[in-house]
Amino acid sequence: AISLFGRLYSPSALWRSVDGGRHYSNITSQINADPVSTPNGLLKNPVDPTMAILVAVSVLQRPRNHIYITRDAGATWALIYVPFKVISVRFNSHRANLVLADSAVDGSMGNNGTLYLSKDYGHTWSLVMANVGSYEWGVSPETVFISVKEPGQTNEKLKLLRTDNLFKTYRVIASDIHRFVVVSSYLFASVYKPTEEDTRSLFVSSMKKETVDWQVARLPDATKIGLFYILHAVDGLALVHVDSGGRGHGSLYISDSSGTYYSKVLDNHLYSSQQSSDFYEVKSMRGTFITSVSVPDAETVLGSLVVTRISFDRGARWQKIHIDGCKGVGSQDDCALHIHGTLSVGAGIIPQLPASDAGAPGLILAHGNQGSVHTRLVDVYISRDGGYNWKK
Secondary structure (H helix, E strand, C coil): CCEEEEECCCCCEEEEECCCCCCCEECHHHHCCCCECCCCCEEECCCCCCCEEEEECCCCCCCCCEEEEECCCCCCCEEEECCCCCCEEEECCCCCCCEEEEEECCCCCCCCEEEEEECCCCCCCEEEEEEEEEEEECCCCCCEEEEEECCCCCCCCEEEEEECCCCCCCEEEEEEEEEEEEECCEEEEEEEECCEEEEEEEEEEECCCCCCCCEECECCCCCCECEEEEEEEECCEEEEEEECCCCCEEEEEEECCCCCEEEEEEEEEECCCCCCCCCEECCCCCCCEEEEEEEEEEEECCEEEEEEEEECCCCCCCECCEECCCCCCCCCCCCEEEECCHHHHHHCCCCCCCEECCCCCCCEEEEEEECCCCCCCCEEEEECCCCCCEEC
């Protein structure tokens, strides 16, 4: 197996392993010790794992915008100057040589970005669209979805465009959208209601169809949609977080096979305004997810009480995590395990995120603590049966 390891700080160092990570060799000279952009500065091609792009930061010796490209699993790297500052890179999931990248006028993408296309794996680039908010490859190799700012509209209201021939032609498939996302076989978009400026509806369309067939997502109790995040979507099922007031917590919904009809499965589900969540898909046990919810009117020394929930049936039902052999007294939460994730960082806890791998069935490692009182002193817990039983 070929793996690459990049230290994403200046001066950067690049290391290469050809034996699955047991031994590494320093290949920093291949990239002239240039600083590497963060985050996502080192990107591996999903079609051909021997191909990767490294996004470099301009330095005094090389003030022009540039990237490094490898086609031999990092054995050699080619320096390529590009006509824009690269903010992000998206590979095509069908053709290795097709790459999209965006830049920004004011240093942040916002809704004023510019979108570039390369058909030769980053060696040459062409500007394909301006005033871009976001973009996603579609299911077909030459399909791209792009949100763009409409003339005379605010940055909040965008048009959603679709091209099926790599920008030779395109058509408008939605107007007045706030944001959109492509996940698995679904296309989601939040659209402003014409009579309520601060209220949006969530629309969904199947990506398996030639035409976009928008359907309003039926979300019980979601009278107002502020933000939405797709946590998981595969095999005809989607898990969607809906936050009605931008408060960082909302409701978690699960869809039917059409992605149109939803059932609420969790209240007070946490998803921060920085687009981070403790939601974790266990790779060693199919259909198992872990996430965090807040407990209303409950506080700890570190802030609001946050507890972990686990699902073994693809998100349909959620339960507490019980610590094996625990003999807690008092609160029913005394033997519940709280697993720390991304959101714990805000409380001053720096955990290792949960770890699992399909190659080690049932095995999960996680940082956590017992009971309902959270402290900065965390322990390592292990499950060998896919999350049913845990030991410290």
